[in-house]
Amino acid sequence: MRRYRLIEHTADIGLVAYGQNLAGAFANAAYGLFSIIAELRAVREVESRTIELREKDREGLLFEWLNHLIYLFDVETIIFKRFDIKVFDGQRLEAICYGEKYDPSRHHLKLGVKSATYYLLKVDAEKNQVRVIFDV
Amino acid sequence: MAKWSGHLEKVDDYRWRIPRNYKPGMRVPGLIYADENMLQQIREEQALEQVANVAFLPGIVGYSLAMPDIHWGYGFAIGGVAAMRLKDGVVSPGGVGFDINCGVRILRTNLTEAEVKPRIKELVNALFTSVPSGVGSKGKIRLRAGEIDEVLVKGSRWAVEKGYGRPADLETTEEKGEMPGTDPSKVSPRAKERGVPQLGTLGSGNHFLEVAVVDQIFEPDTARVMGINQVGQVMLLIHCGSRGLGYQVADDYIKEMVDAMRQYDIDLPDRQLACSPVESRQGQAYLAAMRCAANYAWANRQCITHWVREAFCRILGRREEEAGLELIYDVVHNIAKIEEYEVEGHREMLCVHRKGATRAFPAGHPSLPQKYAKIGQPVLIPGDMGRVSYVLVGTERAMQETFGSTCHGAGRVQSRTAARRHLRGSDVLKELEVRGITVRAESLPGLAEEASEAYKDVTAVVNITHHAGISRIVARTRPIGVIKG
Numbered sequence: 331m332r333r334y335r336l337i338e339h340t341a342d343i344g345l346v347a348y349g350q351n352l353a354g355a356f357a358n359a360a361y362g363l364f365s366i367i368a369e370l371r372a373v374r375e376v377e378s379r380t381i382e383l384r385e386k387d388r389e390g391l392l393f394e395w396l397n398h399l400i401y402l403f404d405v406e407t408i409i410f411k412r413f414d415i416k417v418f419d420g421q422r423l424e425a426i427c428y429g430e431k432y433d434p435s436r437h438h439l440k441l442g443v444k445s446a447t448y449y450l451l452k453v454d455a456e457k458n459q460v461r462v463i464f465d466v
Numbered sequence: 467m468a469k470w471s472g473h474l475e476k477v478d479d480y481r482w483r484i485p486r487n488y489k490p491g492m493r494v495p496g497l498i499y500a501d502e503n504m505l506q507q508i509r510e511e512q513a514l515e516q517v518a519n520v521a522f523l524p525g526i527v528g529y530s531l532a533m534p535d536i537h538w539g540y541g542f543a544i545g546g547v548a549a550m551r552l553k554d555g556v557v558s559p560g561g562v563g564f565d566i567n568c569g570v571r572i573l574r575t576n577l578t579e580a581e582v583k584p585r586i587k588e589l590v591n592a593l594f595t596s597v598p599s600g601v602g603s604k605g606k607i608r609l610r611a612g613e614i615d616e617v618l619v620k621g622s623r624w625a626v627e628k629g630y631g632r633p634a635d636l637e638t639t640e641e642k643g644e645m646p647g648t649d650p651s652k653v654s655p656r657a658k659e660r661g662v663p664q665l666g667t668l669g670s671g672n673h674f675l676e677v678a679v680v681d682q683i684f685e686p687d688t689a690r691v692m693g694i695n696q697v698g699q700v701m702l703l704i705h706c707g708s709r710g711l712g713y714q715v716a717d718d719y720i721k722e723m724v725d726a727m728r729q730y731d732i733d734l735p736d737r738q739l740a741c742s743p744v745e746s747r748q749g750q751a752y753l754a755a756m757r758c759a760a761n762y763a764w765a766n767r768q769c770i771t772h773w774v775r776e777a778f779c780r781i782l783g784r785r786e787e788e789a790g791l792e793l794i795y796d797v798v799h800n801i802a803k804i805e806e807y808e809v810e811g812h813r814e815m816l817c818v819h820r821k822g823a824t825r826a827f828p829a830g831h832p833s834l835p836q837k838y839a840k841i842g843q844p845v846l847i848p849g850d851m852g853r854v855s856y857v858l859v860g861t862e863r864a865m866q867e868t869f870g871s872t873c874h875g876a877g878r879v880q881s882r883t884a885a886r887r888h889l890r891g892s893d894v895l896k897e898l899e900v901r902g903i904t905v906r907a908e909s910l911p912g913l914a915e916e917a918s919e920a921y922k923d924v925t926a927v928v929n930i931t932h933h934a935g936i937s938r939i940v941a942r943t944r945p946i947g948v949i950k951g
Contacts, residue, residue: 367601440911441909447541448724449540465540
């Protein structure tokens with residue numbers, strides 16, 4: 331099953347992510363985000379970070395989930411590639427994220443992502459799809 | 467994305483109105499600065515829908531404005547200007563954007579193309595090495611614990627006091643590089659954590675350093691006041707912003723305001739426009755934090771300016787006094803400011819959002835440095851890396867019509883993904899070399915995304931602002947060396 335597809339946007343870049351359930355779509359959105367930032371093939375799963383979030387609604391949760399990952403990348407330069415979402419109920423998300431610290435000799439960074447935005451942001455619980463536009 | 471097929475009323479050859487009745491909920495009409503050709507490009511995407519959405523914001527005055535470089539953004543379109551009354555209006559972090567005080571500055575030199583061109587490769591390499599750039603780049607400045615708060619309050623002055631640049635640089639920076647009304651306690655620890663290691667870095671995306679040459683002077687007397695004396699004179703451009711610190715400030719307050727909108731009973735067509743009354747606790751906290759981020763961005767450009775001067779002097783074998791390297795001006799592209807305008811016959815303080823737009827104050831405005839009192843504020847409009855850039859000045863008409871604002875750049879027409887599909891970074895690099903432009907880029911695909919083909923022609927953009935009277939063209943430069951993040 332396809333994890334995500336990119337959306338054309340003039341100034342920025344967006345994606346629609348799919349899943350067996352919403353948690354899966356959230357995980358694939360995160361995978362899509364890091365595919366925009368870096369070439370993931372050479373990234374190993376040697377570091378992990380646990381993320382626990384609570385928000386008022388699913389949209390807020392998606393915004394915060396992706397921006398939390400962008401923040402972690404910014405301060406720790408960890409490129410994440412696998413997202414094991416343990417708890418997900420639409421207002422709460424707990425995940426363990428796996429990846430590797432950026433190593434210029436083996437990793438290739440592609441594009442800086444400033445933030446996820448709320449513009450056209452959509453969480454579709456029936457289709458298990460999410461959509462987000464990033465500011466890059 | 468679908469074309470925008472809404473109805474536009476022609477006001478004159480350079481002005482088009484989105485009537486207030488286009489969408490129920492618009493409080494004011496939209497006004498677009500464009501000619502027929504530009505309008506066709508603009509209609510290809512949803513930027514004008516965003517201009518209409520901004521007109522929903524409480525307290526908006528006059529028009530929801532769109533500059534000719536307008537393009538599809540998120541929330542606000544990029545190239546948008548909106549002014550809100552303080553008493554019943556709102557401030558919207560999305561109306562400033564994530565890269566708070568993304569801006570551009572231009573330095574003049576006493577050297578000519580003939581003197582610099584033979585060393586251009588060394589110069590571009592030296593600039594590339596001196597100024598950290600690219601995704602995830604970290605700076606070489608080490609801040610003491612808590613020193614970040616000083617950066618957030620003092621902006622450019624912090625940098626100059628540390629030896630990065632000259633006291634005179636402050637005079638020729640918008641707001642003197644130090645916006646008052648800051649409060650570092652309103653900037654989250656997470657924002658500071660992102661900001662500390664990134665101070666003194668260019669970043670990636672459309673940020674750049676450029677070695678340029680004056681290739682046409684349209685108003686010689688005005689240009690001379692800025693120290694632009696002759697065709698062939700070498701200039702240096704620096705374009706960057708507030709890095710992760712600014713992005714985090716925007717994230718934090720958009721989140722807070724999404725919640726606050728329920729409290730203030732504000733309903734908008736796009737959550738990204740999340741806002742709060744200017745005078746509310748959330749509005750005031752955002753403005754204080756945004757000003758901190760703006761000051762960080764100025765400190766950032768100021769540190770970079772210092773390394774650019776050092777590299778230039780080292781490679782060209784000149785002392786700084788010989789080389790010149792004076793800062794002509796530094797302008798902001800993404801900001802909200804409290805400014806005074808005439809509204810319906812009386813003076814009123816307004817919160818002016820400029821999202822991808824440049825302040826363009828006229829001659830005689832009290833905020834201008836003495837040096838520019840008679841000519842107006844220099845306005846710097848960078849084009850894409852393969853084409854030209856412009857220096858303009860602000861006008862009285864901008865004060866009357868656009869809350870003292872004009873365009874900010876070329877404006878994208880092609881998405882990054884499309885540019886990557888159609889162009890290879892290595893080809894773009896070769897083509898630029900053939901045209902005499904030396905380029906160093908952190909990322910080759912990133913270079914393809916920033917190719918000329920992806921942008922509007924900046925000449926068409928500035929011509930519209932010139933003919934519409936909201937700024938005047940003074941001089942044009944073309945690049946000979948480019949460093950892309």
